[in-house]
């Protein structure tokens with residue numbers, strides 16, 4: 808984890824002379840600068856990318872754009888880390904009566920990207936998870952636990968299906 812703090816927050820926008828067509832802001836900001844910490848589920852080891860457009864609507868400043876980031880997330884089924892891509896495509900913030908003042912976008916961007924974190928995460932659609940009996944990661948292959956049934960199921964592969972009540 809990087810410890811160095813940026814001396815000036817990356818997402819402060821000085822708009823005293825905003826041109827009619829607005830301005831584009833594009834760059835990377837670390838999660839640390841956004842004051843978002845890694846936790847046991849998500850490791851925020853790469854910066855978030857922002858691509859924002861700042862424009863004027865009468866006396867208001869309007870910020871639109873996109874945010875994206877790739878973080879390392881722990882799979883809810885198998886507990887292995889995998890890349891998770893986060894994307895916010897509908898950034899929209901309005902700032903009233905602040906012409907001539909610098910706008911700090913940090914707080915709004917922080918809220919936006921926080922909402923992009925999912926409640927649950929699976930490393931893949933068909934992650935098999937871990938065996939509840941022996942704890943083996945079943946994505947790496949079957950464990951022996953299922954084979955301890957009676958001998959019948961081994962001789963007739965369909966009998967196991969018959970037992971399933973669908």
Ligand SMILES: [Zn+2]
Nearest residue numbers: 882885930934
């Ligand atoms: Zn998984």
Ligand SMILES: [Zn+2]
Nearest residue numbers: 938941950952
């Ligand atoms: Zn097992």
